Amino acid sequence: MIEERVGDDEKLFRRIPCEMGYYTLKDGAVHLSSSAFSDRLKQTSVDRSCLCHGDPSHTQEDPRDGVAILVASEVREISAKGKAFAGGEVKYVIDVVPDPDYRNGNLAHAIIVPTPSYETPSVYKRVTQALARLAERRQWAIQPADLR
Amino acid sequence: MTTEVAVLRKETFAATTVDSISDLSFAATVFDNLSCLTAAAVRALADTLLQLKRSSAASDSLWTPFIETRSKLVRTIPSHADVEEGALSRAAGWLSWLQESVDRWDEPLVTANADREVVFEWWHSDRKLAVFFSSDTSELIRVWGTDIDTEMEEGSPEVRDEALAAWAWLTA
Numbered sequence: 544m545i546e547e548r549v550g551d552d553e554k555l556f557r558r559i560p561c562e563m564g565y566y567t568l569k570d571g572a573v574h575l576s577s578s579a580f581s582d583r584l585k586q587t588s589v590d591r592s593c594l595c596h597g598d599p600s601h602t603q604e605d606p607r608d609g610v611a612i613l614v615a616s617e618v619r620e621i622s623a624k625g626k627a628f629a630g631g632e633v634k635y636v637i638d639v640v641p642d643p644d645y646r647n648g649n650l651a652h653a654i655i656v657p658t659p660s661y662e663t664p665s666v667y668k669r670v671t672q673a674l675a676r677l678a679e680r681r682q683w684a685i686q687p688a689d690l691r
Numbered sequence: 692m693t694t695e696v697a698v699l700r701k702e703t704f705a706a707t708t709v710d711s712i713s714d715l716s717f718a719a720t721v722f723d724n725l726s727c728l729t730a731a732a733v734r735a736l737a738d739t740l741l742q743l744k745r746s747s748a749a750s751d752s753l754w755t756p757f758i759e760t761r762s763k764l765v766r767t768i769p770s771h772a773d774v775e776e777g778a779l780s781r782a783a784g785w786l787s788w789l790q791e792s793v794d795r796w797d798e799p800l801v802t803a804n805a806d807r808e809v810v811f812e813w814w815h816s817d818r819k820l821a822v823f824f825s826s827d828t829s830e831l832i833r834v835w836g837t838d839i840d841t842e843m844e845e846g847s848p849e850v851r852d853e854a855l856a857a858w859a860w861l862t863a
Contacts, residue, residue: 668830
C-alpha cells in the first residue's frame with residue numbers, strides 16, 4: 544500500500560548521473576548544478592527512501608551515479624512567485640506527490656510539482672536553484688564515482 | 692593557435708563561396724580530420740561557419756576567441772547531452788565577451804539542462820551566478836539562498852551592464 548501523501552520527514556533520493564558533469568569541486572566543497580534537478584515536464588523526479596528500504600542504490604541507473612538527498616518538508620518550504628500571463632503575480636505552492644511508476648516497477652517514484660502549473664519557465668529555473676542548494680546542504684547518499 | 696582554429700581559418704574563407712554553408716555534409720568534410728568531434732559538434736561548427744559568413748566584417752581578433760570558446764564548450768558539454776545548436780553559439784559569444792570584460796576570471800561549470808539550454812554556473816562563497824542560453828532567450832539568476840522570492844534575483848545576461856554588475860556582485 545503506497546501512502547497517499549509524502550510525509551514531511553521523508554527523505555527523497557535524486558539521481559545525479561555520473562556522465563553529465565552536474566557537479567564541481569571548489570574550495571573543498573561540492574557544488575551541484577541546477578541542471579541536475581531540471582526536468583522537461585518541470586516535474587523533478589525523486590524516489591521516496593521509505594519505499595525503497597532506505598537504499599539509495601535503488602535510484603542509481605549506473606553504479607557510478609551519485610544520489611543526492613532532499614527532505615520533503617524542505618522542498619515544501621520552497622515558495623515562489625512569478626509573473627502571470629494575465630498580469631499580476633502567481634503564488635506557487637511546491638509539493639512532493641507520489642507518482643508510482645508501475646511500468647518500470649518503481650513504486651517509490653514521486654515528483655516535485657507546483658500548484659498551479661508554472662506559467663513561465665523562469666520560475667522553475669529558480670525552483671531548481673533551490674533544490675540544488677538544499678541538496679548541497681546534505682551529505683550525498685551515494686557519491687558519484689569520481690568523488691569516491 | 693590551435694590546429695582546430697587554423698583549420699577553421701582556412702576553411703572559413705573557402706566556405707564563404709558556398710551557398711549552403713549549413714549543409715552538414717559540407718561541414719563534415721571540412722572537419723573530418725578532427726576525430727574528437729561528435730556529430731553534434733560538427734553541427735555546432737557548421738553553425739559557427741554560418742555565423743562567420745553572416746558577419747564577414749568581423750576581424751580575426753574578434754572571431755578567433757569566439758571560435759576557441761565555442762570549441763571548448765562543445766568539448767565540455769557531454770556529447771550525449773541534448774543542446775540546441777543556436778544556444779551554443781549565443782552562449783559561446785557571451786562567455787568570450789564576459790571573459791574579456793572582467794579582470795578576475797573564473798571558469799564556469801558548463802552543463803545542459805532539460806530544456807536543451809546551455810547553463811553556466813559560478814559559485815563564490817555563499818553566492819552563485821547561473822546563466823542560461825537557449826537559441827532565442829537568455830536569463831541570469833543571482834542566488835544567495837533557497838528562498839526564491841527574497842534570495843534570488845533575475846536579470847538579462849545580454850544587457851552588458853546587468854551582466855557586469857552580476858559578475859561584480861559574485862566576486863565582491
